[in-house]
Amino acid sequence: MNKAIIVTGGAGFIGGNFVLDWLATSDVTVINLDCLTYAGNMENLASLEGDARHIFVKAGIGDSVVVRGLFEKYQPCAVVNFAAESHVDRSIHAPEDFIQTNIVGTFRLLEAARNYWNTLADEDKAAFRFLHVSTDEVYGSLKKDDPAFSEENKYEPNSPYSASKAASDHLVRAYHHTYGLPVLTTNCSNNYGPYHFPEKLIPLIITHALAGKPLPVYGDGQQIRDWLYVVDHCRGIRRVLEAGRVGETYNIGGWNEMANLDIVHIVCDLLDEFRPREDGKSYREQITFVTDRPGHDRRYAIDATKIEKELGWKPQETFQTGIRKTIQWYLDNPEWVANVQSGSYRDWVEKNYAERG
Ligand code: NAD
Numbered sequence: 001m002n003k004a005i006i007v008t009g010g011a012g013f014i015g016g017n018f019v020l021d022w023l024a025t026s027d028v029t030v031i032n033l034d035c036l037t038y039a040g041n042m043e044n045l046a047s048l049e050g051d052a053r054h055i056f057v058k059a060g061i062g063d064s065v066v067v068r069g070l071f072e073k074y075q076p077c078a079v080v081n082f083a084a085e086s087h088v089d090r091s092i093h094a095p096e097d098f099i100q101t102n103i104v105g106t107f108r109l110l111e112a113a114r115n116y117w118n119t120l121a122d123e124d125k126a127a128f129r130f131l132h133v134s135t136d137e138v139y140g141s142l143k144k145d146d147p148a149f150s151e152e153n154k155y156e157p158n159s160p161y162s163a164s165k166a167a168s169d170h171l172v173r174a175y176h177h178t179y180g181l182p183v184l185t186t187n188c189s190n191n192y193g194p195y196h197f198p199e200k201l202i203p204l205i206i207t208h209a210l211a212g213k214p215l216p217v218y219g220d221g222q223q224i225r226d227w228l229y230v231v232d233h234c235r236g237i238r239r240v241l242e243a244g245r246v247g248e249t250y251n252i253g254g255w256n257e258m259a260n261l262d263i264v265h266i267v268c269d270l271l272d273e274f275r276p277r278e279d280g281k282s283y284r285e286q287i288t289f290v291t292d293r294p295g296h297d298r299r300y301a302i303d304a305t306k307i308e309k310e311l312g313w314k315p316q317e318t319f320q321t322g323i324r325k326t327i328q329w330y331l332d333n334p335e336w337v338a339n340v341q342s343g344s345y346r347d348w349v350e351k352n353y354a355e356r357g
């Protein structure tokens with residue numbers, strides 16, 4: 001078994017941040033398996049050009065022939081599975097891709113990992129890890145005064161996205177219990193930070209504000225999410241990979257619950273400070289309340305006690321420090337923003353918001 005890991009979905013938002021963070025602190029080669037959907041972007045990895053420690057393979061996790069070949073060729077000591085369809089609104093419009101990638105794709109990846117793992121010597125078998133990156137959305141929606149999600153919460157997914165992630169989590173669990181595959185699962189809250197695709201709330205608000213467009217707030221804007229800076233999530237995953245107990249699930253979150261409208265206000269106020277509007281008015285003027293998302297989960301919150309106590313992980317950024325870094329990154333990278341706002345992105349924005357009135 002070599003010192004190499006397979007990272008799937010490593011051209012996306014969190015996967016890309018993970019690969020950059022990994023190679024900034026380790027010389028273990030990354031085999032980056034990503035089929036480059038609309039959300040995959042090689043520009044996220046531009047700083048790794050010419051770096052022999054990063055091997056990019058353009059293929060889907062469901063492509064068993066390619067995936068089997070990668071296991072045989074590179075003999076990895078771990079797989080970190082980020083690859084997924086990840087946007088709730090898209091899952092409402094078109095669930096099929098979510099079933100194919102998140103469920104069927106994860107199943108095929110597990111099969112390839114299991115077949116490879118069975119060929120390993122005992123010591124390598126014991127050291128191998130399959131880490132599955134999942135979401136807090138599998139636990140469903142909390143009421144205002146409910147305790148935050150712990151690893152013991154039952155699964156109650158409400159959107160096609162969260163249902164498909166829940167199914168993949170169950171498959172991962174089953175591969176451990178049935179076949180002994182050494183798996184780990186992480187369930188994380190909402191991430192934000194550099195390279196976040198501007199279909200998601202925070203980058204959408206930043207980019208729309210700067211473009212002078214309406215800032216769409218779904219429903220009453222009082223839905224609560226628990227925001228975590230993406231690099232803190234990546235560090236949490238590394239820590240779980242290093243020291244997590246096989247077969248266990250770890251919740252990762254920022255202890256940072258905020259209502260969507262408060263998030264939008266903070267982003268507007270920081271943009272007022274960093275890049276004031278020419279007319280001297282606040283970006284808050286652009287806020288527009290639009291029709292709510294069907295089945296919209298009211299509140300997510302993570303109880304991160306287990307990963308803190310067992311593995312000593314804690315977020316390093318507060319929301320105040322992380323959001324300033326994030327906004328600065330978007331201001332410093334207008335070309336990245338312009339390039340991702342391609343034809344298909346514009347089609348999506350038109351489709352999603354036209355119907356909301
Ligand atoms: P993303 O949509 O930004 O990126 C997904 C990446 O996966 C893209 O590069 C895409 O090209 C690739 N991909 C899609 N289908 C693929 C397939 N069949 N084979 C190979 N590659 C494929 O997603 P993200 O926000 O970076 O999320 C990464 C993972 O983290 C997902 O599993 C998601 O469920 C989970 N997660 C996300 C958040 C969040 O706030 N974004 C929070 C918790 C968990």
Ligand code: TYD
Nearest residue numbers: 088190199200201202204216217218223260
């Ligand atoms: P999103 O970034 O899509 O993440 P998720 O649905 O996985 O939590 O949305 C975060 C919250 O912001 C969610 O409650 C929906 C809301 N939202 C808006 O109010 N307006 C928007 O334009 C978008 C994309 C999301």
